[in-house]
Amino acid sequence: TDCSPPTAVANVSQYACQRRTTTENHNKIFTDVMEELAESSEFNESKGPCLAFRRAASVLKSLPSAVHCLEAIQGLPCLGEHTKAVMEEILTFGRSFKVEEIRCDERYQALKLFTSVFGVGPKTAEKWYRRGLRSLKEILTEPNIQLNRMQRAGFLYYSDISKAVSKAEAKALGCIIEETVHWIAPDAILALTGGFRRGKEYGHDVDFLLTMPEMGKEEGLLLHVIDRLRDQGILLYCEYQGSTFDVSKLPSWRFEDMDHFQKCFLILRLEQGQVEGERGLQSDPGDSRGWRAVRVDLVAPPVDRYAFALLGWTGSRQFGRDLRTFAYKERQMLLDNHALYDKTKKLFLPATTEEDIFAHLGLEYVEPWQRNA
Ligand code: TTP
Ligand code: MN
Ligand code: MN
Ligand code: MN
Incomplete structure (x- = not known):
């Protein structure tokens, strides 16, 4: 060859x-x-x-x-x-x-299993492993283990949320979120982000960005949306985080994972009948309850940070990591989910679209579906 x-x-x-x-x-x-x-x-x-x-x-x-x-x-x-x-x-x-x-290593197997539970990170997994625990059942039956609220939800809905979310399910959730958001605020801006924006067929959750055209109006919106989802009876779990965003802070290019925007990590109840292609299908007799639990993330940045948040939350993680490294090492700029700062000019560079950010960085625009790095 x-x-x-x-x-x-x-x-x-x-x-x-x-x-x-x-x-x-x-x-x-x-x-x-x-x-x-x-x-x-x-x-x-x-x-x-x-x-x-x-x-x-x-x-x-x-x-x-x-x-x-x-x-x-x-x-x-x-x-x-x-x-x-x-x-x-x-x-x-x-x-x-x-x-x-x-793959055969006992520790690797246990840590992989434990971190597959929503709300369990490597630190908690390690702690459980050190206590001699090896299976999820052992964790649930061990009397001295204190699970937090998120972990309890993680165990409660484990079989559902460890199952991949399909594109059709993501679309159905998009419709529900859109209807809910626009019922509260007809001019709200809602965008699908994360893996599904990159064109993935399956994901572990569905991610949305949410803002208002007028600065500051986004502040109360997320809590309203959560209330409305609860009223509809589809809110199974909600972990809400208020904004800790500080406009005067320089972006931190090494930041991983969390940003400072107002956000919530949800588990929602999705009816099978609302999913395209599954409408009216004879459901599997072993799975006859007709709904599933799905993980959903909602993030609500102020509108002037929307492009940065969209770029960051669209991912992939590696794509975002390399964007920030490229900005820092090749352009002497600091980029994160909130802002872009030019260290040479000592200036924040504003952006209303993702294209603006790529242009500031002197990079050719890369479409969301080309960011599956
Ligand atoms: P994820 O939803 O974890 O990942 P994904 O959508 O790329 O893939 P899947 O859900 O199918 O497993 O995160 C989406 C992007 O958001 C990811 O690139 C990292 C970024 N992100 C942040 O910027 N801040 C955060 O606090 C979190 C949780 C994620
Ligand atoms: Mn995702
Ligand atoms: Mn993921
Ligand atoms: Mn997510």
Whole structure:
């Protein structure tokens, strides 16, 4: 076979924000393994190796075709010796012994299981593991374990929310949220974000951004929406966080996960009959209750921060991480979900659209469906 690197692969950037990555992944056999290795490193608090595996997976996801031999990845950025060794194993034996070893590891199995519960992070999972707990049943029957409200909801709806959400289910939820929001405020701005905005077929939740055209008017909106969802009887769980946003603070390019906008993490009840394609279908006799629980995130930034919030919440995580790193290292700018700051000019750069932000950074615009890095 021809093992020379395809010309399209010749100039791949080290930054995901300079690559176009659709949901079509030709190198899933490698990237799945790499993501498991990243997760395992994360459990071991090895931040460096974790990010290295995630970057390597991301580069491979952006390739226009499958890699069939090691020569084909020569010159690609972010593929270190460790990654290449794993790829060689997969190319030679069709599997990675290193990852199979990890999959069998008792600690890895337990931490993976525990963190699959909504509200349980690596720290709590580790604590439970150290106490000798290994299964979800053991956690629920252990008398000295104090679960918080979020974790109790996580266990209560575990089988539903660990099931992937389909695009049709996301669309149905979009209709419900839209109707609710516009019933309260007809001029409210609502956008689908997260993985479904990137064109994914399945997700672990559905993410929405919500704001008002007039500054400050967004403040009371989210609590109204929550009340209205409760009135409709579809609010199964709500974790509300008020805004801690400070306009004078510089963006922190290293920030991970949380931003300071007003938001809520919800579990909603979705009726089967409201989902396109499942309307009137004979439901599975073992699953006859006719509804499921779904995780939904709602974020309500002030309208002048809408573009930054949309860019951040559309993800992917790796795409966002590389955007911020690119801004910092290549442009001396600080970017986060709230703002963009030019350190050289000592100036905040405003934006009303995502295109504005890419333009400020001197980057070609990357469409949401090309951000599956
Ligand atoms: P997720 O919903 O966790 O991830 P996803 O939508 O890309 O994929 P899926 O739900 O199918 O697993 O987060 C969406 C994006 O929002 C992600 O790129 C990270 C970002 N994000 C923030 O910016 N701040 C936050 O507080 C959280 C929770 C996520
Ligand atoms: Mn999501
Ligand atoms: Mn996720
Ligand atoms: Mn989410």
